[in-house]
Amino acid sequence: MKTHISPAIRLTLVMLVLLAVIYPLLVAGIARFAPGGGKGETVLVNGKVVGYQLIGQQFTEDRYFNSRPSAVDYNAAGSAGSNKGPSNPDYLKTVQARIDTFLVHNPEVQKAAIPAELVTASGSGLDPDLSPAAAKIQLARIAKVRGISVEKLNQLVDSQTEGPLLGLFGPAKVNVLRLNVGLDELRTRGL
Structure with missing residues (x-):
């Protein structure tokens, strides 16, 4: 032994x-x-940390681009999905409520045109990115609230869009935090 x-x-x-x-x-x-x-990759504005580039944040004010919904209320300590399938009645009510809220704030958008990522949470609940289409569908609302032309906002989205990795892997994406920081910089430059 x-x-x-x-x-x-x-x-x-x-x-x-x-x-x-x-x-x-x-x-x-x-x-x-x-x-x-x-x-972590912090995002600084005037020397102050305003967030992390790889962790989603909630933006609900009409003057900002909205983020993808989060099943964990953007809590990075507990990333998770909702674990509810697409036929779950509670999940369907949640998605419908998100659609209704989006349409209230974006009345010029048709329900069928809303990208799914704006009303469904990601698997981690912390996705910091949107597709360019999901960002651009919000342009009319932001242009109206901020008094900035849609063309200028479209240029901002295009300048913030990252292509697929190596031009091959994954979709084009826009980091919502960086996009909103750029939006505030437009205002401070008087554009």
Whole structure:
């Protein structure tokens, strides 16, 4: 029995040091070379952190581009989807309520034209991006509230649009936080 316990204890101690000390230090060291130094990619405005580029935030004011809905109220500590299927009555009521709210704030938009991503939450509940179409469908509302031409807002969306990765993988996308920061910068420049 002594021949089995001693190697088991030594193996446990080696694995404890390897997995609880060395591996986390290695990962933290590699993270230092990532954008943001392993602390996340912050978005700064006038030297103040206004959010994180890779974590969705809620924007509900009519003067801003709305974000994708979140099943976790944009709480990054608990990312999750709603876990409700497309035939679940509660899910359908939630989506219908989001459609109704969107139409109240965007009366010029037809129900059939609303991109699904504006009324359904992402799998993580923290998606920071929208498709260019989902951003552009909000232009009339924002132009009216801010007194900026639709053409100028369209140019802003186009300038903030990121193409697919390597031109091949994934869809084009627009980061909503960066888009709204750009929107506020238009106002401060008097455009």
